[in-house]
Amino acid sequence: MSEDAELQTRKRLEKIGKRRGLVFNKNHGWVDEVIALIASNYLRYGNYYCCCKQSHPLDPENDTVCPCPELDDEIKADGYCHCRLFFTPEAGKEQMNILETITCPG
Structure with a gap:
């Protein structure tokens, strides 16, 4: 995984959250995992597909x-x-x- 892609994804999501008055989950490990999966989708498919709502295999359409x-x-x-x-x-x-309430299939 590219650290640059993860950093770019994190910055993008932080900006989105800030604009909407939202904060990240306090579980930093969870945030890191979700960001890594979204960054992986960006590298593989060229877009920031949600790792929690994606189908398997991913359907870009x-x-x-x-x-x-x-x-x-x-x-x-x-x-x-x-x-x-x-x-x-x-x-x-x-x-x-x-971790008791949801699992992302990512």
Whole structure:
């Protein structure tokens, strides 16, 4: 895995989160894993496909690019996105143990 691709992906997602007033999951290992998988998709397929919503094998015609179109609705409903990458600051303070609630197939 290219460290440059992971850094580029992290910066891109941090910028997206900042614009929307969101924070990353406090579980840094989880954030690193999701970012690595999204970066891997970028290197393999040329786009930042969501590792939590992608089909296997990945379908570039139908799979979602991060941030997904449902992000705002998920944040509004739950305080976090499906991948548990982005949280509202309030939900981030009370977040549940991510590893018990979801697994990304990435």
